[in-house]
Amino acid sequence: MSVKFVESSQLPTPWGVFDIHGFEDAESGKEHVVLTLGDVSDGQPVLARVHSECLTGDALFSMRCDCGAQLQAALEKIAEEGRGVLFYLRQEGRGIGLMNKIRAYKLQDEGADTVEANEKLGFGADMRDYSLLKVMCEHLNIGKVRLMTNNPRKVKALTDQGVDVVERLPLQTGQNPHNAKYLATKSGKLGHLF
Ligand SMILES: Nc1nc2c(ncn2[C@@H]2O[C@H](COP(=O)(O)OP(=O)(O)OP(=O)(O)O)[C@@H](O)[C@H]2O)c(=O)[nH]1
Numbered sequence: 262m263s264v265k266f267v268e269s270s271q272l273p274t275p276w277g278v279f280d281i282h283g284f285e286d287a288e289s290g291k292e293h294v295v296l297t298l299g300d301v302s303d304g305q306p307v308l309a310r311v312h313s314e315c316l317t318g319d320a321l322f323s324m325r326c327d328c329g330a331q332l333q334a335a336l337e338k339i340a341e342e343g344r345g346v347l348f349y350l351r352q353e354g355r356g357i358g359l360m361n362k363i364r365a366y367k368l369q370d371e372g373a374d375t376v377e378a379n380e381k382l383g384f385g386a387d388m389r390d391y392s393l394l395k396v397m398c399e400h401l402n403i404g405k406v407r408l409m410t411n412n413p414r415k416v417k418a419l420t421d422q423g424v425d426v427v428e429r430l431p432l433q434t435g436q437n438p439h440n441a442k443y444l445a446t447k448s449g450k451l452g453h454l455f
Pocket residue numbers: 311312313314315316325326328331352353354355356357362365366375379409410411412415432453
């Protein structure tokens with residue numbers, strides 16, 4: 262595994278002062294971050310969110326997806342409990358990258374759904390790799406989580422990395438007329454539980 266911890270610091274947010282932990286993947290050159298609040302290394306199950314990068318949704322307020330709303334809701338829930346972890350993984354566009362996601366959006370503008378668009382571009386529907394979570398969880402001494410997600414693949418991914426998912430908590434927010442088809446395809450073709 263080519264992922265290595267780099268450094269930690271404080272990160273004040275509107276929801277509280279988190280700690281940010283930087284990790285670098287020498288093989289891909291990607292830089293990932295983990296936010297924690299409170300003591301997550303005490304062995305008790307940790308409220309957790311595994312979030313894949315969506316520049317358009319997380320930073321640019323896009324309503325094509327539900328990513329930004331989910332990110333904010335997850336941080337709010339962690340702050341409410343005073344303890345938790347957000348893994349922010351730089352696997353933009355379900356692993357195909359930002360430029361290819363824009364190509365996929367163009368195909369969606371022309372009628373394709375999110376899965377068909379990926380396939381037309383020669384990609385699988387979901388190209389994400391969660392193996393880096395192992396290094397992150399070991400570094401932070403997190404062995405048990407209560408995972409906020411609608412995506413059963415993330416539950417399996419963490420379990421495969423040796424992390425016990427003691428509970429799955431639905432994270433449904435951010436629905437709007439622009440992402441209705443996107444969310445329907447998630448549940449119809451990608452196995453999300455709504
Ligand atoms: N290829 C592609 N990726 C998209 C599209 N819309 C959003 N994404 C990406 O989908 C990913 C969504 O990540 P998450 O919110 O962590 O995961 P999820 O599979 O939706 O599962 P949840 O935990 O239930 O939210 C991000 O990497 C987005 O950039 C799209 O139309 N095409």
